[in-house]
Amino acid sequence: MKTTQPRNDILTLPMHALVNKIKNKEISSQELLELQLEHISEYNPSINAVVTINEEHAHEKAMKADEALQKGKDWGPLHGLPITIKDAYEVKGITSTGGSAKWKEHIPKTDAVVADRLRKAGAIVFGKTNVPFLSRDWQTYNELFGVTNNPWDINKTPGGSSGGSAAAVSTGFSSLEVGSDIGGSIRIPAHFCGVYGLKPSYGLIPKLGHLPPPPGMLSHQNTLSVAGPIARSANDIQIALSILAGPSPLEKKGWKLDLPPARHQDIKNFRVAIWPNDPFCTVENAIADSIEELATEIGKLGATVREANPGVSLQMNDDIYWNISTPIIASGFPKSTLDTMEKLLEDSDPNDTNPRVRQARGALLKQTSWLSFNERRLRIQAMWEDFFTSFDVLICPVVFTTAFDHNHEPDMFNRTIMVDGIKRHYSEITVWPSVATLPQLPSLVIPIGQNAKGLPIGVQVIGPYLEDYTPIAFAEAIEGICSGYNPPSIVQ
Numbered sequence: 001m002k003t004t005q006p007r008n009d010i011l012t013l014p015m016h017a018l019v020n021k022i023k024n025k026e027i028s029s030q031e032l033l034e035l036q037l038e039h040i041s042e043y044n045p046s047i048n049a050v051v052t053i054n055e056e057h058a059h060e061k062a063m064k065a066d067e068a069l070q071k072g073k074d075w076g077p078l079h080g081l082p083i084t085i086k087d088a089y090e091v092k093g094i095t096s097t098g099g100s101a102k103w104k105e106h107i108p109k110t111d112a113v114v115a116d117r118l119r120k121a122g123a124i125v126f127g128k129t130n131v132p133f134l135s136r137d138w139q140t141y142n143e144l145f146g147v148t149n150n151p152w153d154i155n156k157t158p159g160g161s162s163g164g165s166a167a168a169v170s171t172g173f174s175s176l177e178v179g180s181d182i183g184g185s186i187r188i189p190a191h192f193c194g195v196y197g198l199k200p201s202y203g204l205i206p207k208l209g210h211l212p213p214p215p216g217m218l219s220h221q222n223t224l225s226v227a228g229p230i231a232r233s234a235n236d237i238q239i240a241l242s243i244l245a246g247p248s249p250l251e252k253k254g255w256k257l258d259l260p261p262a263r264h265q266d267i268k269n270f271r272v273a274i275w276p277n278d279p280f281c282t283v284e285n286a287i288a289d290s291i292e293e294l295a296t297e298i299g300k301l302g303a304t305v306r307e308a309n310p311g312v313s314l315q316m317n318d319d320i321y322w323n324i325s326t327p328i329i330a331s332g333f334p335k336s337t338l339d340t341m342e343k344l345l346e347d348s349d350p351n352d353t354n355p356r357v358r359q360a361r362g363a364l365l366k367q368t369s370w371l372s373f374n375e376r377r378l379r380i381q382a383m384w385e386d387f388f389t390s391f392d393v394l395i396c397p398v399v400f401t402t403a404f405d406h407n408h409e410p411d412m413f414n415r416t417i418m419v420d421g422i423k424r425h426y427s428e429i430t431v432w433p434s435v436a437t438l439p440q441l442p443s444l445v446i447p448i449g450q451n452a453k454g455l456p457i458g459v460q461v462i463g464p465y466l467e468d469y470t471p472i473a474f475a476e477a478i479e480g481i482c483s484g485y486n487p488p489s490i491v492q
Contacts, residue, residue, distance in 0.1 A: 039173060095107055153453075
C-alpha cells in the first residue's frame with residue numbers, strides 16, 4: 001500500500017495516530033519505517049539526533065508485523081511501530097554506548113527493561129539517539145557521535161541528557177522515546193524541543209539496563225533517578241506509561257502495580273496551583289508570562305487557580321537536592337577526581353556556596369550526613385502530600401531559560417547562560433527540575449507556547465506521588481488552550 005499524505009505530515013502525527021494507521025491498514029509498518037529512514041537521511045545530518053540504526057533487523061520485524069496483521073494477530077498497543085531509544089539504554093543486538101568511547105563496541109545480548117517492554121508491546125526498536133558522555137550534562141554531545149542540535153535552532157542545544165531523544169521526537173524521526181532523569185534530563189529537553197516528557201513517580205519504571213552504571217551491573221534504584229517517556233501528545237504519554245510502568249523482574253513475584261485513576265477529566269474540576277517565578281532562581285520573562293497567561297485561560301474555563309506552593313523554599317529544596325543527588329552522581333567519579341575535591345575542601349570555607357565547592361562537599365558526604373538530608377527530603381515529600389489535599393496539580397517552570405547556545409567549555413563551573421540580558425551560572429539549571437525530583441513526584445512537561453525568538457516554552461505540571469495519571473489528564477484537558485506539540489520549521 002502507498003499513502004498519498006506528505007511524509008512530513010505523517011511523521012509528525014502523534015504516536016497513537018500512527019499505531020491506528022498501521023492497525024487500520026492505512027499504512028504498513030514497512031512503509032512507515034521506510035518513511036522514517038528517508039526522513040532521518042534528509043534531516044539528521046543537520047540535527048544529529050539518531051546515532052545508530054539497525055536497518056536490517058528493523059525491516060525484518062516490520063515485515064513480520066505486517067504479516068501478523070494480515071493473519072488477524074495483534075502484537076499489542078504499539079504493533080509494528082518503528083521507534084528509537086536513548087543510547088543510555090541497552091538494546092539487544094544494537095550498539096549501546098551510554099555516550100562513552102569505552103563502550104563503543106558494546107552490543108548487548110539482552111534488553112534493558114524499558115526496551116523489553118516496548119518490544120513486547122509491539123514496537124520495533126530500530127535505532128539509538130545521542131546522549132552526553134555518561135548522561136552527565138544538560139547538553140548533548142560526546143566524542144563518539146558529536147553534537148546534537150536543537151531542531152528549532154541548530155545553533156542551540158536540545159538539552160540533555162535526553163537531548164537526542166527529544167530532538168528525534170520533535171523532528172519526526174521517532175514518535176516515542178524513553179529518557180532518564182535525575183536533574184531534569186527528560187524535562188529540560190522536552191521543554192527545549194517543544195514536546196511532552198514525563199518524569200514519573202520514583203520507582204514506577206525500572207531502570208535496569210541503563211548505562212551508566214557499567215554493563216552487567218544490577219544497581220538501578222538510587223532514590224532520585226527515573227526512566228520516562230517522551231512523545232508528541234499527552235495521550236501518547238499515558239499509553240507509554242501503561243506499557244513501561246511496573247515492578248522490576250525481581251519484584252514482580254511479590255507485587256503488582258495499581259495506580260489510582262486521574263482525579264478529574266474536565267478542566268473545570270481541577271484545583272491548580274501556580275508557581276510562575278521565584279527570587280531565588282528567576283526565570284526568563286517569557287516563561288513566567290506564559291505560565292500567568294495559561295493560568296488566566298484555564299481560570300476562564302472554570303478551573304480553580306491560585307498562586308501557591310507547599311511551603312518549602314526553592315533555596316532549601318535546592319540545597320537538600322545537591323546533598324542528596326551529588327553523592328549518587330559522584331559514585332562513578334574516578335579516584336583522581338575525588339582526591340582533587342578533598343584538596344579543594346581543605347582550603348575552602350565551610351560556608352562557601354560556590355558551586356564547585358558545593359559539588360565537592362556533596363560528593364564526599366558521609367553516609368550519616370546523607371541519611372540526615374534524606375530525612376529532610378522525606379519531610380518535604382510529606383509537605384507535598386498535604387499540599388495535594390488542597391490542589392490537584394502545580395504548574396511551574398521547567399528551568400530558568402529556553403534553549404541556549406551550545407557551550408562546550410570543558411569545565412562546567414565556568415559556563416554561563418544569558419537570560420534576558422543577564423549572565424547566569426550554569427549550575428542553576430537544576431534548581432527548578434529539583435522541585436519535583438527531590439520529593440519523587442510525577443512531573444509532565446507540556447509545550448505551551450514560544451518566546452519572541454520562536455523557541456518552545458514548556459511547563460512542569462507536577463502531580464501527587466503515584467498519581468501520574470492526574471497531570472496527564474490535566475494535559476489532555478487543556479489541549480487547544482495551549483500550543484501543544486507543533487513541528488519545528490525545519491520539517492514544516
